Amino acid sequence: MTGSAEGAERTPGRLAALLIDASAEAISAAGGHAGGVYLRSGTPGLLRLAVLEGLPGPLFRPWWRLHADRPFPVADAYRLGLEVVLPNATETMRRYPQFAAGLPFQFGSLHVPVAGRSAVYGVLTVLRPSAADATELLPARERMAQVAEELGSALGALEDGDASAVSWDGGPLCVRPPSGRPPTGRVGRFAWDPATGLVTADERLNVVLDATAGEADGTGEAFAEAVAPGDAERILAALREAAGGRPPALPLYVRAPDGALRLVEVWGPHDDSAPFGAATVRGVVLDPGPGAVADAAADLLPDGVFCLDRVGTVVYANPHAARLLRRPRTELLGRTLWEGVPWLNQPAVEDHLRGALLSPEPMHFHVRRPSAHSREPAADSVEGDVLAMSVYPGRDLLTCTLRLGHRMADVPAGLPEAHGPPEPAGAPSLSPLYRPIVLAIALTEAVTARQVSAVVMRELLPAFGGRRLAIYLLQERHLYLAWETGFPKGFLAPFEGVGLDERLPGVETLTSGRPLFFDSMQQLADAYPGIALDATEGARAFLPLIASGRAVGSCILGFDRPRSFSTEERTVLTAMAGLIAHAMEKAQRYESEAALARGLQQALLPRRLSQHPLVETTGRYLPGTQGMEVGGDWYDVVAAGDGLALVIGDVQGHGVQAAATMGQLRSAVRAFALGDRPPDEVMSGTNRLLIDLDAGLFASCCYIRLDPATGVAQAAVAGHLPPLLRRPDGRTHVVDLPGGVVLGVDPQAQYPVAELRMEPGAVLALYTDGLVERPGVDIDDGISALRVALAKAGAPGARRGGRLLAGVADRLTVTARHTADRPDDIALLLATRRATPPRRK
Numbered sequence: 001m002t003g004s005a006e007g008a009e010r011t012p013g014r015l016a017a018l019l020i021d022a023s024a025e026a027i028s029a030a031g032g033h034a035g036g037v038y039l040r041s042g043t044p045g046l047l048r049l050a051v052l053e054g055l056p057g058p059l060f061r062p063w064w065r066l067h068a069d070r071p072f073p074v075a076d077a078y079r080l081g082l083e084v085v086l087p088n089a090t091e092t093m094r095r096y097p098q099f100a101a102g103l104p105f106q107f108g109s110l111h112v113p114v115a116g117r118s119a120v121y122g123v124l125t126v127l128r129p130s131a132a133d134a135t136e137l138l139p140a141r142e143r144m145a146q147v148a149e150e151l152g153s154a155l156g157a158l159e160d161g162d163a164s165a166v167s168w169d170g171g172p173l174c175v176r177p178p179s180g181r182p183p184t185g186r187v188g189r190f191a192w193d194p195a196t197g198l199v200t201a202d203e204r205l206n207v208v209l210d211a212t213a214g215e216a217d218g219t220g221e222a223f224a225e226a227v228a229p230g231d232a233e234r235i236l237a238a239l240r241e242a243a244g245g246r247p248p249a250l251p252l253y254v255r256a257p258d259g260a261l262r263l264v265e266v267w268g269p270h271d272d273s274a275p276f277g278a279a280t281v282r283g284v285v286l287d288p289g290p291g292a293v294a295d296a297a298a299d300l301l302p303d304g305v306f307c308l309d310r311v312g313t314v315v316y317a318n319p320h321a322a323r324l325l326r327r328p329r330t331e332l333l334g335r336t337l338w339e340g341v342p343w344l345n346q347p348a349v350e351d352h353l354r355g356a357l358l359s360p361e362p363m364h365f366h367v368r369r370p371s372a373h374s375r376e377p378a379a380d381s382v383e384g385d386v387l388a389m390s391v392y393p394g395r396d397l398l399t400c401t402l403r404l405g406h407r408m409a410d411v412p413a414g415l416p417e418a419h420g421p422p423e424p425a426g427a428p429s430l431s432p433l434y435r436p437i438v439l440a441i442a443l444t445e446a447v448t449a450r451q452v453s454a455v456v457m458r459e460l461l462p463a464f465g466g467r468r469l470a471i472y473l474l475q476e477r478h479l480y481l482a483w484e485t486g487f488p489k490g491f492l493a494p495f496e497g498v499g500l501d502e503r504l505p506g507v508e509t510l511t512s513g514r515p516l517f518f519d520s521m522q523q524l525a526d527a528y529p530g531i532a533l534d535a536t537e538g539a540r541a542f543l544p545l546i547a548s549g550r551a552v553g554s555c556i557l558g559f560d561r562p563r564s565f566s567t568e569e570r571t572v573l574t575a576m577a578g579l580i581a582h583a584m585e586k587a588q589r590y591e592s593e594a595a596l597a598r599g600l601q602q603a604l605l606p607r608r609l610s611q612h613p614l615v616e617t618t619g620r621y622l623p624g625t626q627g628m629e630v631g632g633d634w635y636d637v638v639a640a641g642d643g644l645a646l647v648i649g650d651v652q653g654h655g656v657q658a659a660a661t662m663g664q665l666r667s668a669v670r671a672f673a674l675g676d677r678p679p680d681e682v683m684s685g686t687n688r689l690l691i692d693l694d695a696g697l698f699a700s701c702c703y704i705r706l707d708p709a710t711g712v713a714q715a716a717v718a719g720h721l722p723p724l725l726r727r728p729d730g731r732t733h734v735v736d737l738p739g740g741v742v743l744g745v746d747p748q749a750q751y752p753v754a755e756l757r758m759e760p761g762a763v764l765a766l767y768t769d770g771l772v773e774r775p776g777v778d779i780d781d782g783i784s785a786l787r788v789a790l791a792k793a794g795a796p797g798a799r800r801g802g803r804l805l806a807g808v809a810d811r812l813t814v815t816a817r818h819t820a821d822r823p824d825d826i827a828l829l830l831a832t833r834r835a836t837p838p839r840r841k
Contacts, residue, residue, distance in 0.1 A: 013244060013268055015158060015166065019051045020175055022114075022124060022151040027053060027177060029143035030110055032128035033395060034177070034310065034357065037114070037151075038066065038074050039122035039168040045069060047078060047122065050168040055127075055357055056312030057174040058338060059350055062102065062462065064172060072099050077111040077123045083145065084111040087137055088130040106130050106359040110141060112148040116156035118778060121166050124148045127358060176265075176311050187287075191280040192220055194243040199223040208287045227285055228254035228262060235264055242266045242281045253313060253334025262287050304402030310357065312336040315397070324387060324402045326369065343370050349389075356391040356398050363391040366405055449473065449587045453483030456580055461557070464569070467538075468558025472506060473584065474551050479506065482584075486558060491534050504531065506554045509542040515574050516542040520562035539563045541573060545581035552581045552588075609637035612644050613837035614708035618805045620813050622826040624770065632658035632699065633768045633827035634666050640705050641676035645669075648720070648766040648829050649701035661695050665743070669703065679703045679716035683740065683751035687718065690744035698744035702737075702766055711758040711833055716751040718743045721769060721779075724787050728761035732791035734783060760835035763808065765790055770824035771816060786812065805830050 019037045027035040034054030038047045047066045057064075068075050073084040073096055086092045087108045093100040108131050112124045124144065131137050159166045188205025192198070197220050201209075209226050220239055224232035231254035238252055252264040266283035304321030306314055314332045322329045325341050332340040337353075344367065352363040366386050388405035391398055453471050461469055468486035472479040478497045498504060500511055505528060509516050518524040518540045521533050538559035545552040555577055565573070609617050619635045632651025637644055647669050651662045668689050672682040682703050690699060700720040706713045715723075717739030726732040740751040758764060765786070772782030793808045809830050816826055 015155075015168075016051075016173060017268055018151060018154050018158070020053070020173065022147055023051045023053045023175070024177065025147045026112075026124050026126050026144050029147055030126040030128055030137075030140040032110075032126035035124070035126035036172065037122055037124055038078070039166070040078075040120075042167055042169050047074065048168045048170070049172040050122070051175060052172040053175040054177040054310045055174075056310075056336065056353075057172055058336070059312065059354055059357075070098075072096060073109065073111045074123045074125060077113045078120055081113050081115060081120055083113070083141060085134045085137055085141055086110070087132065087134050091134075103354065103358065105355045106361065108137070110137065110144055112141075112144050114148045114152045114155065116152050116159065116166075118781060121152060121155045122168075124151065129360060174311050176309055188285050189282070190223065190285065191282050192223070192239050192243075193280050194240075205285055208285055227256070227264065229257055230255050238264070238266050239281055239283075242268045242283075253315070255334075256287065306332065306400050306402075308337055308398040308400065310396065310398075312338070312353075314340055321400075321402055324369075324404070352389075352391060353398070356393045360393055362393065365389055448590065449482050449584060452580065452583045452587050455583075456555070457483070457485055460576060464557065464573070465559065465563075466557045467560050468556070470506075470556040470558075471545075471553060471580075471584075472556075473545075473553040473588070474500075474510070479510070479553060482553070488534050491532070494532060503528065505540075505542045506556055509544045510546075510551055510554045513544050513546060515544060515570065515577065517565045517570060519564050534558075536560055537562060539565070541565065543573060543577035543580075545577055545584060547578070547581040547585040550585070552584050555580060606636050610639045610644060612639075612708050614834050615644055615706065615831060616805050616834065617644075617646070617829065617831045618809050619830070620809050620826070620828040622770070622813060622816055624825050632662040632697075633770065633825040634662050635766065635827045635829040636666055636670065637829070637831075638670050638673035640673045642709075643676075643705055643707045644831075645673035645682075646704040646706060646764070646766060646829060646831055647673070647701070648768065648827055649699055650720070650768045650825075650827070651699040652697045657695065658697060661690070661693065661697050661699070664693065665690060665699055665701070669701070673703075673705075678753065679705055679714050680751045680753050683716045683718050683743070684749070687743045687749055687751075688747055691747050695744070698742045700742050704764070704766070706758065706764075706831065706833075708833060711760070711762075713756050713758055713764075715754050715756065716740075718749075718751060721767065721772070721783065724765040724767075724783075724790055725756070725758070726763040726765070726790050726793075728759055730791055732787050734787060758831075758833045760833050762833060763790065763805070764831045765812070766829040768825065768827040770826035771813070771828060773824065805832055 019039070023035050023037050027033070032054075034052075036052040036055075037050050039050040040046075041048045045068045047068055049060075049064045049066075052060065066072060066074055068079050073086060073092075076082070077084045086095065089100065089104075089106050089108075092109070108128050110126045110128070114121045114124055124147065126140075126144065128140070155166045188202060188208040190199055190201045190205055193200075198218065199220055199222075200217055201223070220236055221232070224235040224239075227235060231252070234252055234254065254262050254264055256262050263286040264283060265286075266281055268281060304318065304324040306317035306321040306325075309315050313334065313336055315334075317325075317329050317332045319329065322332060325332070327341055338345045346367065348365065349367055352365050355361070356363045367389055368385055369387055386405045388403050390401045392400070453469075456471065457469050461467070469484065470481065470487065470492060471483040472495075473482045477500050479495075479500075481492055481496055484492055495504065495506065498507060500507055505516050505518075505524070518527065520539060521537050524540055525531065525533060536558070538561050540559070541557040543555040543557070545555055557573075606619075609619060611617075617637045619637075621633065621635070632649075632653065634647075634649055634651075636647040638647065639645075647666075649662070649665060649669075651658045651665065665686060668686050669682060672685055677685070683701065686701065690697075699718075701718045702715065702720040702723065703717075704713050704715040704723070715735075715737050717737050719739060719742030722737055723735045724732060725735050735756055737754045737756075738752045740749045767786065769779065772786050773779050774782055789812055790808075793811050809828060812830075813826065813828060
């Protein structure tokens with residue numbers, strides 16, 4: 001039991017080590033400068049960034065979480081199980097405009113799924129310099145695929161016995177990539193044994209620490225004091241974390257006794273034949289040296305110069321940079337830029353840093369600094385409060401230069417100037433220039449009011465730091481709530497159905513066509529005395545939704561704290577309101593058309609199934625909800641001589657054409673069945689009909705003729721999923737039937753006939769792929785899950801509230817019925833054979 005518990009404790013550390021190693025190997029194999037691993041999480045359909053190597057985590061916070069159904073390369077690689085290769089920015093924009101709009105820089109990327117025997121665990125991602133085309137990346141692609149395959153095997157072994165072992169629900173581990181150049185300073189190695197608490201140092205570490213041979217050996221506490229007396233606790237904490245299997249997310253920058261900067265890195269235990277033993281924590285101490293020639297030269301430059309490593313830590317700053325940033329060098333070195341200089345945490349600065357990290361071009365921009373007595377940028381900046389800043393990319397470091405600038409003379413043409421108050425530390429942000437672009441692209445794929453609202457919540461709220469959203473739509477001169485999130489339960493109920501003559505901000509913003517902004521709830525209360533307020537004191541924005549001059553509704557944004565809205569933010573929010581209005585108008589039009597389309601679909605499905613005294617049947621049809629077009633799934637039960645024909649089929653695609661083709665096929669199958677033609681002739685005749693129709697579509701179909709008296713069934717299959725048979729004792733299995741190709745492809749196709757037997761009380765289940773297919777999950781797993789559900793559904797002959805087989809059908813489709821976004825239609829047909837006819841009442 002002890003060994004098992006120990007293994008369980010080390011699983012997270014083992015997982016982290018596997019992901020970090022694979023990420024480093026993939027970056028090296030693909031010639032990249034950054035990368036990471038996305039992993040499935042405990043939330044179905046949500047991927048989380050588990051490892052980010054070579055990039056600062058806070059700058060890429062908007063990409064820490066990713067839904068598997070979003071049109072992003074990582075999501076496609078995970079959901080489809082295919083490699084996604086984007087050699088350059090042009091190809092990225094063509095295939096993934098949302099992704100390109102969020103990171104509009106010159107880089108290429110590779111995304112390779114990490115799969116085990118029966119599941120996709122995540123995606124290995126590498127960002128690299130642009131290439132001319134995908135053929136140039138073939139060698140890198142092959143090497144990355146091998147790394148992903150090895151990682152998948154390792155994760156599969158880790159998962160054995162613990163299905164939750166391979167998932168990630170926290171933030172990413174931000175890792176500094178291996179340096180592309182040898183260190184210029186002195187490096188020493190050490191090992192720490194957690195069991196004894198003793199440290200063993202090599203000879204070079206004795207040199208770094210100015211110690212005699214063996215003097216650096218001793219307890220962990222003594223070692224930490226020797227390396228950095230003021231940071232000893234941080235070093236000891238890092239050792240303990242590494243021993244527990246989780247190395248520190250970032251290298252430690254610490255101070256030597258003389259105040260010089262040192263870097264400490266540690267690694268967790270490895271089972272190998274390393275010089276220091278198998279079960280130790282290992283690490284290095286790097287001392288750049290107090291008088292490095294380059295640093296000494298940069299110290300004398302008239303411009304401010306500072307350097308960041310690839311995870312955003314300031315590793316050098318000359319005295320002039322410290323003066324311009326108004327921060328002591330001791331508060332800069334060893335800290336991330338946004339920790340050392342909080343007022344640089346501005347959207348435009350973040351975007352330029354992202355650009356320098358991802359593309360080879362230097363970034364030049366201007367930024368206002370705070371006044372001498374404030375840490376916030378001055379609202380009325382005067383000449384001299386503007387800094388001209390340049391960021392020069394490098395493989396291992398970003399070199400940044402600073403000098404005093406003038407607001408007009410020194411601003412290069414076409415370059416935006418960073419201004420306005422910084423956003424809260426750690427808040428995700430995109431440049432205001434790209435926010436409308438990202439929202440507009442995302443809205444093009446939303447076709448229902450619910451999908452539009454979800455896009456607004458996902459793309460607009462985080463960009464401005466909002467926490468509450470309400471969208472009202474106009475119907476017959478009244479506003480009705482279409483979507484809300486973040487408001488107290490029931491708070492918006494009194495505003496439901498308000499007329500356009502009410503004096504409320506949500507009404508007046510629509511009737512006047514002007515957005516309304518309130519910096520605080522007190523401002524709102526002063527403007528609208530007596531209005532109901534929730535408990536927060538935060539700001540509110542009321543935006544009119546007007547499309548092509550037609551009133552659509554209004555949008556309310558809520559914030560937890562008071563805040564002001566800059567002119568730029570007001571402009572951007574107003575523009576976004578126009579985008580939302582057009583998307584909502586389109587959604588309303590589509591939903592009206594959908595009601596008509598669903599009516600057509602229902603008219604094509606059977607209203608009543610043919611009956612037989614010895615057979616009970618029931619069917620279910622659930623339309624897809626993600627699109628507005630009807631589908632081509634159908635089922636039917638037809639009298640065939642003295643027996644019954646059970647039919648299910650699925651026409652490729654969606655739309656009116658698919659539905660019309662489905663209607664024609666259903667009619668053809670019924671005609672053949674009523675003539676009691678053998679199953680193979682039914683399939684062959686229907687196949688030739690579909691080819692003659694020249695509809696450009698194909699269809700799958702399963703046709704079973706059942707003799708109710710004997711229970712003998714003859715089946716023919718055209719590319720359809722296998723039926724399930726539940727025996728009277730509850731044993732349930734997949735019926736393996738030989739089949740032919742789908743209908744509509746080969747006019748000479750043959751459809752062999754197979755025989756099976758249904759005992760009294762047995763249940764036969766026919767279904768379409770919408771019931772068993774899930775993104776990122778093998779369809780065989782979906783069929784297995786349906787088989788288990790059918791086995792547990794209970795004997796259909798046992799009455800439950802007067803319902804027989806219908807209760808089983810409801811239980812098999814309950815999950816699908818409560819799934820808001822069904823990507824495909826679902827058809828289900830169940831049949832059971834009775835031993836005797838039911839007694840008449």
